[in-house]
Amino acid sequence: MIVGEVVGSLWATRKDKKLNGLTFLVVKPFSYDNQNQREYFVAVDNAGAGIGDTVLVTKGSAARISLANADAPVDAVIVGIVDSLEIDHE
Amino acid sequence: MIVGEVVGSLWATRKDKKLNGLTFLVVKPFSYDNQNQREYFVAVDNAGAGIGDTVLVTKGSAARISLANADAPVDAVIVGIVDSLEIDHE
Amino acid sequence: MIVGEVVGSLWATRKDKKLNGLTFLVVKPFSYDNQNQREYFVAVDNAGAGIGDTVLVTKGSAARISLANADAPVDAVIVGIVDSLEIDHE
Amino acid sequence: MIVGEVVGSLWATRKDKKLNGLTFLVVKPFSYDNQNQREYFVAVDNAGAGIGDTVLVTKGSAARISLANADAPVDAVIVGIVDSLEIDHE
Amino acid sequence: MIVGEVVGSLWATRKDKKLNGLTFLVVKPFSYDNQNQREYFVAVDNAGAGIGDTVLVTKGSAARISLANADAPVDAVIVGIVDSLEIDHE
Numbered sequence: 001m002i003v004g005e006v007v008g009s010l011w012a013t014r015k016d017k018k019l020n021g022l023t024f025l026v027v028k029p030f031s032y033d034n035q036n037q038r039e040y041f042v043a044v045d046n047a048g049a050g051i052g053d054t055v056l057v058t059k060g061s062a063a064r065i066s067l068a069n070a071d072a073p074v075d076a077v078i079v080g081i082v083d084s085l086e087i088d089h090e
Numbered sequence: 091m092i093v094g095e096v097v098g099s100l101w102a103t104r105k106d107k108k109l110n111g112l113t114f115l116v117v118k119p120f121s122y123d124n125q126n127q128r129e130y131f132v133a134v135d136n137a138g139a140g141i142g143d144t145v146l147v148t149k150g151s152a153a154r155i156s157l158a159n160a161d162a163p164v165d166a167v168i169v170g171i172v173d174s175l176e177i178d179h180e
Numbered sequence: 181m182i183v184g185e186v187v188g189s190l191w192a193t194r195k196d197k198k199l200n201g202l203t204f205l206v207v208k209p210f211s212y213d214n215q216n217q218r219e220y221f222v223a224v225d226n227a228g229a230g231i232g233d234t235v236l237v238t239k240g241s242a243a244r245i246s247l248a249n250a251d252a253p254v255d256a257v258i259v260g261i262v263d264s265l266e267i268d269h270e
Numbered sequence: 271m272i273v274g275e276v277v278g279s280l281w282a283t284r285k286d287k288k289l290n291g292l293t294f295l296v297v298k299p300f301s302y303d304n305q306n307q308r309e310y311f312v313a314v315d316n317a318g319a320g321i322g323d324t325v326l327v328t329k330g331s332a333a334r335i336s337l338a339n340a341d342a343p344v345d346a347v348i349v350g351i352v353d354s355l356e357i358d359h360e
Numbered sequence: 361m362i363v364g365e366v367v368g369s370l371w372a373t374r375k376d377k378k379l380n381g382l383t384f385l386v387v388k389p390f391s392y393d394n395q396n397q398r399e400y401f402v403a404v405d406n407a408g409a410g411i412g413d414t415v416l417v418t419k420g421s422a423a424r425i426s427l428a429n430a431d432a433p434v435d436a437v438i439v440g441i442v443d444s445l446e447i448d449h450e
Contacts, residue, residue: 001294001312001346003280008177010093012146015170016136016156024091024146026177028122032310040122040177042091042146046286051178056282056294056312058343061151061241061331061421066286066343073148073156073169076091079343080285087278087296087310088321098267100183102236105260106226106246114181114236116267118212130212130267132181132236141268151241151331151421163238163246163259166181188447190363192416195440196406196426204361204416206447208392220392220447222361222416231448241331241421253418253426253439256361271384271402271436273370302400316376326372326384326402328433331421336376336433349433350375357368357386357400358411 002057003082004029006049010042018072025049025078027057032087043076056080092147093172094119096139100132108162115139115168117147122177133166146170182237183262184209186229190222198252205229205258207237212267223256236260272327273355274299276319276348280312288342295319295348297327302357313346326350362417363442364389366409370402378432385409385438387417392447403436416440 008026012019023045029038046066049055055078063077064070098116102109113135119128136156139145145168153167154160188206192199203225209218226246229235235258243257244250278296282289293315299308316336319325325348333347334340368386372379383405389398406426409415415438423437424430 001314001344003312008175010146010175011173012137012170013173014137015146018156019169026175029309038309039119039128042093044091047284056280056285058345060345062334062343062345064152064155065334065341066288071155073152073167074091075148075150075152077343079289080282083281083283085278085280085296098265100236100265101263102260103263104227105236108246109259116265129209129218132183134181154242154245161245163242163257164181165238165240165242188445190416190445191443192440193443194407195416198426199439206445219389219398222363224361244422244425251425253422253437254361255418255420255422271404271434273402299399308399317374326370326375328435330435332424332433332435335424335431336378347433349379350372353371353373355368355370355386 002029002059003085004055004057006051006053006055007040016073018069022072027055041076043078044074045078047078047081049078049081054082054085056082092119092149093175094145094147096141096143096145097130106163108159112162112164117145131166133168134164135168137168137171139168139171144172144175146172182209182239183265184235184237186231186233186235187220196253198249202252207235221256223258224254225258227258227261229258229261234262234265236262272299272329273352274325274327276321276323276325277310286343288339292342297325311346313348314344315348317348317351319348319351324352324355326352362389362419363445364415364417366411366413366415367400376433378429382432387415401436403438404434405438407438407441409438409441414442416442
């Protein structure tokens with residue numbers, strides 16, 4: 001699972017009907033060394049996230065398990081809003 | 091999910107019959123920092139997309155859920171045409 | 181889905197019996213900018229491909245859907261031979 | 271499967287209820303050549319791991335198979351604590 | 361599917377019981393251009409492989425299909441020992 005920051009949102013009127021009602025947010029993955037900035041991606045919100053929130057994202061087949069509609073063609077879902085992330089040992 | 095631009099198309103006469111009737115488009119993924127240009131890939135269209143459209147793409151096992159034929163051996167599907175993509179917070 | 185060129189083949193006598201009868205080809209993925217050459221990989225042929233053919237490859241769980249035997253432990257399958265690939269808009 | 275070190279932990283109060291009761295740990299993947307440090311990621315603990323432990327992580331759809339609740343939207347799980355890792359041949 | 365060399369092994373006493381009885385080997389993926397050395401990973405052996413063998417590895421959900429126990433939380437399995445790998449066309 002990936003931690004990132006919600007930095008934007010996406011709208012699409014013409015889309016697969018199975019995506020109706022979902023909120024699409026743009027996530028900027030955290031880079032712990034600031035060397036290899038990973039690309040932004042789009043995730044469906046399932047945690048009430050908003051711009052600026054630090055979020056936990058699940059990708060792959062597990063993503064749609066989070067949604068009420070398991071038939072949604074979605075490969076990334078925001079499953080939580082991060083309260084704290086502690087890196088203790090490096 | 092990935093945002094990209096439709097930049098081309100692909101034809102294949104000799105193919106798995108389960109792919110018959112599908113439209114294959116070439117997608118150029120957006121790179122937010124223009125540093126690490128990601129490779130183009132091929133996705134099946136399920137949103138009526140055309141050359142030059144900005145599209146939302148689902149990859150992996152979720153891709154074939156979007157299609158009417160869930161037995162299509164497809165790992166990337168265009169599930170929406172993007173109306174607007176707002177990056178608010180960086 | 182990925183486009184590549186068939187550049188070789190692989191033989192393995194000692195293998196999972198569920199792979200018996202399959203043809204393993206080495207695929208060199210196309211790189212559109214020739215900067216980040218991606219690594220070759222091995223895919224099972226399901227389109228009658230041969231050395232030098234440009235092919236369409238499906239990866240992940242969708243790959244084995246293409247095969248008659250859905251129990252084959254395979255994560256990449258050649259699902260078509262490309263007739264033309266047009267990049268119209270860059 | 272990936273070997274890494276547990277370097278931190280994550281808390282999220284507002285989350286998908288199907289994640290309740292799970293422990294989220296931050297894993298730093300081992301890099302064998304120290305050249306391409308891979309990004310840290312978050313995995314659910316299913317082996318009683320703690321900070322500083324070297325762990326074995328399963329990703330993708332196999333991850334949730336490890337958990338008692340197969341409906342957990344999780345894509346990475348710590349499935350073992352590594353006693354020894356021997357690289358014999360290079 | 362990936363070709364690599366078995367370079368080591370891993371032991372874990374404290375682990376998900378569904379992993380009991382499996383052999384974990386460390387695989388060094390082949391790099392065809394020696395430029396981007398990919399990271400070593402751990403795969404379960406299902407072909408009787410040993411140190412120094414060149415092996416064929418299946419990743420993702422297809423991996424556990426190879427094992428007798430499809431409930432094993434495993435994302436990479438050695439499915440064959442490579443007899444020959446011919447690159448004919450470059």
